[in-house]
Amino acid sequence: MKTLITSLTNEKVKYWRKLHKKKGRKENKVFLVEGLHLIEEAWNSKQVIIEIIAEETVELPRWSGNIPVERVSKQVFEHISQTMTPQGIAAVVQIQPQREMKGNQFVLLDAIQDPGNLGTIIRTADAAGMDAVILGKGTVDIFNDKVVRATQGSLFHIPIYEADLVHKVDELQKGGFDIWATALEKADYYHEVEVPDKVAIILGNEGAGVHPDLIELADKRIKIPIYGKAESLNVSIAAGILMYHIKQ
Structure with missing residues (x-):
């Protein structure tokens, strides 16, 4: 012993x-x-x-x-x-090595810094049946203990990748994906946009939003209506609304 x-x-x-x-x-x-x-x-x-x-x-x-x-x-x-x-x-x-990415519905995260937000997004992506979550530069480490706890085990269920989002967006577009970026200006309400067969949603940093370079590369700019007096939605809540929408 x-x-x-x-x-x-x-x-x-x-x-x-x-x-x-x-x-x-x-x-x-x-x-x-x-x-x-x-x-x-x-x-x-x-x-x-x-x-x-x-x-x-x-x-x-x-x-x-x-x-x-x-x-x-x-x-x-x-x-x-x-x-x-x-x-x-x-x-x-x-830590498992990254495998080839497969599927038609992805979530791309641009510099999400709060561990609770990242963990919640991963957990929701798992629940919504998304095919993968892709973490861009500036995003908190997936193996941070607070992230791991917030996923409630979902990090073991859904593929999670790290990538340069500019390159990944280009790669996905060449593969027939429509790229949606959340934005406030020149954006359509998400429920008024037809959901394509292949789609990847970019969600951005809690304070700064999606980087302008990524917004410029996107095929669609989308936003969620605010009916009350709140200035904005928490990024993990926004992610949940959009992920479940594209699954309808």
Whole structure:
């Protein structure tokens, strides 16, 4: 039986702490997942779980028999945890290589910086049956712990890619896609635009919106009507409205 890890200066503990940073995740090609629900989502989605980290009193899931387990003290787990109320169980999960992108309905995200917004958009894209989410430059890291939690496991269900959106828009247009960009000026209301067979929606930064260069490249500029006095919609809410619209 492995020795219980109780020291905050243990090399394994230092390694797990490195995974809090994008650099550490990128170098090691793994990320941390906390909580039984998300770990089980990873397992059910055939993700590669490198190891499970659990407090000594936490019961392990029945399916975890062949996965290496590191038992740690409560103090150590709290040291590596990034949640306010840790559940005492986490896992190191392998980052999957990007595969060829397939499908007819995509969401392109331009510099979405709030982890909660990104996670919610991914979760909604999964629920709406979108084929992929594409993250442009300036977008928060998909493996940021707050993003992972906000997806509620959907990051394991829907393909997620990173790309230069200018190049990706050109590539998609050559493949017969209509590109819709959300904009305030010279834009049509989304429900008045015919939905084509192949469509990709660009949503932009919470404060600045979609970059003007991407708006210029788009085939259609669309907007959502505001019936009340709010100045604008949260980007994740706007994403949900538009994704479900193109699925009708």
